[in-house]
Amino acid sequence: xxxxxxxxxxxxxxxxxxxxxxxxxxxxxxxxxxxxxxxxxxxxxxxxxxxxxxxxxxxxxxxxxxxxxxxxxxxxxxxxxxxxxxxxxxxxxxxxxxxxxxxxxxxxxxxxxxxxxxxxxxxxxxxxxxxxxxxxxxxxxxxxxxxxxxxxxxxxxxxxxxxxxxxxxxxxxxxxxxxxxxxxxxxxxxxxxxxxxxxxxxxxxxxxxxxxxxxxxxxxxxxxxxxxxxxxxxxxxxxxxxxxxxxxxxxxxxxxxxxxxxxxxxxxxxxxxxxxxxxxxxxxxxxxxxxxxxxxxxxxxxxxxxxxxxxxxxxxxxxxxxxxxxxxxxxxxxxxxxxxxxxxxxxxxxxxxxxxxxxxxxxxxxxxxxxxxxxxxxxxxxxxxxxxxxxxxxxxxxxxxxxxxxxxxxxxxxxxxxxxxxxxxxxxxxxxxxxxxxxxxxxxxxxxxxxxxxxxxxxxxxxxxxxxxxxxxxxxxxxxxxxxxxxxxxxxxxxxxxxxxxxxxxxxxxxxxxxxxxxxxxxxxxxxxxxxxxxxxxxxxxxxxxxxxxxxxxxxxxxxxxxxxxxxxxxxxxxxxxxxxxxxxxxxxxxxxxxxxxxxxxxxxxxxxxxxxxxxxxxxxxxxxxxxxxxxxxxxxxxxxxxxxxxxxxxxxxxxxxxxxxxxxxxxxxx
Amino acid sequence: xxxxxxxxxxxxxxxxxxxxxxxxxxxxxxxxxxxxxxxxxxxxxxxxxxxxxxxxxxxxxxxxxxxxxxxxxxxxxxxxxxxxxxxxxxxxxxxxxxx
Numbered sequence: 163x164x165x166x167x168x169x170x171x172x173x174x175x176x177x178x179x180x181x182x183x184x185x186x187x188x189x190x191x192x193x194x195x196x197x198x199x200x201x202x203x204x205x206x207x208x209x210x211x212x213x214x215x216x217x218x219x220x221x222x223x224x225x226x227x228x229x230x231x232x233x234x235x236x237x238x239x240x241x242x243x244x245x246x247x248x249x250x251x252x253x254x255x256x257x258x259x260x261x262x263x264x265x266x267x268x269x270x271x272x273x274x275x276x277x278x279x280x281x282x283x284x285x286x287x288x289x290x291x292x293x294x295x296x297x298x299x300x301x302x303x304x305x306x307x308x309x310x311x312x313x314x315x316x317x318x319x320x321x322x323x324x325x326x327x328x329x330x331x332x333x334x335x336x337x338x339x340x341x342x343x344x345x346x347x348x349x350x351x352x353x354x355x356x357x358x359x360x361x362x363x364x365x366x367x368x369x370x371x372x373x374x375x376x377x378x379x380x381x382x383x384x385x386x387x388x389x390x391x392x393x394x395x396x397x398x399x400x401x402x403x404x405x406x407x408x409x410x411x412x413x414x415x416x417x418x419x420x421x422x423x424x425x426x427x428x429x430x431x432x433x434x435x436x437x438x439x440x441x442x443x444x445x446x447x448x449x450x451x452x453x454x455x456x457x458x459x460x461x462x463x464x465x466x467x468x469x470x471x472x473x474x475x476x477x478x479x480x481x482x483x484x485x486x487x488x489x490x491x492x493x494x495x496x497x498x499x500x501x502x503x504x505x506x507x508x509x510x511x512x513x514x515x516x517x518x519x520x521x522x523x524x525x526x527x528x529x530x531x532x533x534x535x536x537x538x539x540x541x542x543x544x545x546x547x548x549x550x551x552x553x554x555x556x557x558x559x560x561x562x563x564x565x566x567x568x569x570x571x572x573x574x575x576x577x578x579x580x581x582x583x584x585x586x587x588x589x590x591x592x593x594x595x596x597x598x599x600x601x602x603x604x605x606x607x608x609x610x611x612x613x614x615x616x617x618x619x620x621x622x623x624x625x626x627x628x629x630x631x632x633x634x635x636x637x638x639x640x641x642x643x644x645x646x647x648x649x650x651x652x653x654x655x656x657x658x659x660x661x662x663x664x665x666x667x668x669x670x671x672x673x674x675x676x677x678x679x680x681x682x683x684x685x686x687x688x689x690x691x692x693x694x695x696x697x698x699x700x701x702x703x704x705x706x707x708x709x710x711x712x713x714x715x716x717x718x719x720x721x722x723x724x725x726x727x728x729x730x731x732x733x734x735x736x737x738x739x740x741x742x743x744x745x746x747x748x749x750x751x752x753x754x755x756x757x758x759x760x761x762x763x764x765x766x767x768x769x770x771x772x773x774x775x776x777x778x779x780x781x782x783x784x785x786x787x788x789x790x791x792x793x794x795x796x797x798x799x800x801x802x803x804x805x806x807x808x809x810x811x812x813x814x815x816x817x818x819x820x821x822x823x824x825x826x827x828x829x830x831x832x833x
Numbered sequence: 834x835x836x837x838x839x840x841x842x843x844x845x846x847x848x849x850x851x852x853x854x855x856x857x858x859x860x861x862x863x864x865x866x867x868x869x870x871x872x873x874x875x876x877x878x879x880x881x882x883x884x885x886x887x888x889x890x891x892x893x894x895x896x897x898x899x900x901x902x903x904x905x906x907x908x909x910x911x912x913x914x915x916x917x918x919x920x921x922x923x924x925x926x927x928x929x930x931x932x
Contacts, residue, residue: 808928810863814854 166218167250168231173211174258175248175297177204181290189283198273201286205269205293209262215255227251227689228367230303244364249303253690256500256683257300257432264424264507265293267660271515272416274654275522279414285325289420292318296425300432305354305364308433312350312397315426316343322420323413335409342406346396353389356382357440370439370693379444387440387447390433391454398430398484401458405756407481411473411529415518418473422480423511428503431487435496442494442695449580451492456584459485461753463594467601468749471529472517475602479555480510482595486570489588493581494696495573497675497684502570504683505562505671509554512664516548519650519657520606524614531602536611540618543652545607547665552603554668556596557717564714565672567592572677572709576701592713596720604728618650677706839880847873858924860915864908871901 181204185197192200219227232247248254269289276285295318299311317340324336358364360382361372376383392403399407407427411418421427434441434451441448462482469475483506490499520537521529523544538545554563571592575585611619649657674682691697701709727734739746751757805816846869853866875894882890915922 806930808931810924810927811855814851818851818855 167215167222167255168229168248170211170215170218171231171248171250171254171258171301172233174208174215174262175294175301177208177211178290178294178297180204182287182294185283185287185290189287192283195273195277195282197283197286198269198276201290202266202269202273204290205262205266208293208297209259209266212255212258212262215250215258219250219252219255224689225692230365230367232303236306241362242358242364244304244306246307247303247365248301248307249366250301251690252687253432253435253500254300256504256687257428258297260428260504260507261293261296261300261424264511264664265289265296265420267664268416268419268424268511268515271419271518271657271660272414274649274656275416275518276414277649277654281325285322285414288318288321288325289416292322292420292425296429299429303366305350305357305366305369309347309350309354312393312429313347315397315429316340316347319343319410319421319426322417323410325413325417329412332412335406335412338409339406342396342403345403346393349389349396350393353386353393356386356389360386366436370437373439373443376443379446383440383444384447387437387444388450390437390440391447391451394430394433394451394488395454396430397433398427398488399481400430400485400488401454401461402755404458404462404481405752405759408474408477408752411471411477415473415514415521418477419511419514419518422477422514423507427480427484428487428507431484431491431499431503434488434491435500438491438494438496438691438694441492448492448494452489452574452581452584455485455488455492456587457485458482459489459591460587460594463591463598464749465752466598467594468746470532472520472531472534472602472606473514473529475531475598476510476513476517479513479595479598480506482591483510483555485591486567486588489574489584490570493570493574493577493584494694494699495570495577496691496694497681497687498566498569498573500687501675501683502563502566505554505566505668508664508671509551509561509563509668512547512551512661512668513555515657515661515664516544516551519544519652519661520548522650523618531605533612534606535609535615536607537615537618538607540611540615541607541650541652543658543661544650547661548607549603550665550668552599553721554671556599556721557592557713558596558721559710559714559717560672562668562671564710564717565675565677568709568713569675569677569706571713572701572706575709576699576705577696589712589716593716593720596717597724600721600724601728604724608729609732677710678703836880836884840877843873843877843880845873846870846876860908860912860922860924863924864905864912867904867908868901871897871904 181201184204185192185200189197219229222229229250230247231250232245234246236244236246238244269286272285272289276282279285292315295311295314297311299308299315302308302311320336320340320343323339324333326332354364357369360376361369363369363372373383395401396403407421410421413421441451459482462478462480462485466475466478466482469478483502487499487502487506490496490502517529519541520534523537523541524533550561554561557564557567571585571588574581574588652658674680675684688697727738748754850866850869850871850873853869854863857863857866875897878890878894878897882888882894912922915927920927
């Protein structure tokens, strides 16, 4: 086997790590935008190394494209051997390219976007660490290293979501994300234990080749797969572990783009795809995953219809789109799910960058679309790229999302049984997706221009007000906050270029897998999924083309409806809202998930904490244990002090009494 | 002559000495009372030595006299030192060891 691909993979891993450490240690000497350029360069070079990985892997014959490189043994005992080893196969190469490619563009975007932030170097150090963690996750060749990367990603997301750490809402969101991620981590660790127990190894290759020896659909295997799903769902923001993802919008906009497009949320999809032999051997668990994915995509699409925070709408659309991917990989349509992962990375990063630009234009303080209107003329470039992103998200014919989403749905439909129902629900959500995607476009860029848009047309940029839009409190700008200088895509080249590239990719990305014409992604990933039972069970071309037609019609319908409601008859939205107030309120409150969790987990947890603090800590520990011990000592010393009167006669009396007592004792004892 | 009288005398003198130490405040008197107690011990030692027909008790009495002489030297020295420093000649005033 050629080791070249593996060597390239080590380089891919090492570069962002070097960037993290370098920026973190040398931030004092990195003036200006140096940290940003260094951070971008490491990830960019990492992408190039990923291309090296790709070309060297292509030289290997398809059946041998499963290369494992081991640095050293992590630990070993009689039965368990865990190496620090990485796996290079088409799936990990694909993920490396998507992660590093999109991350690089986001890094470049951040160079200008965070320009006046006081935590500039810290930001890029975290950002590089995030990319490194994700690369470790996708390159791991065994479950232990996967869990390490998994936990690193969780920690990095915590650091970046609460990047503006003087902001109360941001630290809360970071803690929420971390806690929910830890639930997933724990599930993943238990799943790894079960895999070791049932299959005797933690290596991917070994575990997946042993799985066929087990009885099909047996209990422990289903439990393992369900635990893997819990881990995946916590990371990917799927129902019911999604609430952290919309809150994660508290971080700077590039962080949202990074979390939603390149790293983090795609990890769950990757995990399910990576563990496909387990899921195929436990179809019950796969069906559970598919059903939950469908419920999630419907749920998030309905919530996205009524939210007013621009970044939160995009966040819910991410949850919804990840739901499609989970549905795809759970319906054994791996290449379709991963293809959607890639196209989604393009247009979702693009949408976030556009949103960041608009938020900048509003002075960095308001993300509500109620305050946005008519930015079309003021920000033509942002408008064009954002509209392309939204169109790709909506599945506008011939754009990337059109092909990838419909590939998932036509494969799911082809699986039959319960999957047919799920596919139909998926089509229904596609209509909603088109509607909410263009609701954003029409409400932000069309209509009467707001004052900020008008002043921007005159060439002035609104100034940032250091005030938290959620709570209205003053920001502490010392520790990093987009200061008075902020940047919009129209004026900053390093924001413009990544958006242009992503817009281009969002348009043409779908051409990699046009039914009947090209199947690049599927062909490339085939060696990884060669053992799949369903690899050749694909819908006939006619069905796929019909699906495309239906998807395209639904997308156009949704866009048309949004145009009608928000541009032609703006009063219609209000009257519709008034007519179905309960439904509207239900959706605005996000199906009351936050309130439910608040009642079931947060409040009892807080009550328990208060009980521990007041009763256990104060009364038992401080009162009885600590207080008791110190009380005994204090009483003893008080007694000893009382004896020392300083009067000579007292000492004499004590001496005398002692002697008398001794004499008395001997007298009595001698009897 | 019975032993009892000697022992009773010894105990009597000892009690006088002890009572003096516990009640008096003048260090000079306390020193005198200490002497009384030591000599009460001497009486008891001599009486028992005689009763047993043994010389050891008399030797111990001589040792006690020698120690008493040393103790008087130190005690009187202390009192003179206190007097020179114009400290109050009162045992109750010297209570710096109070806890």
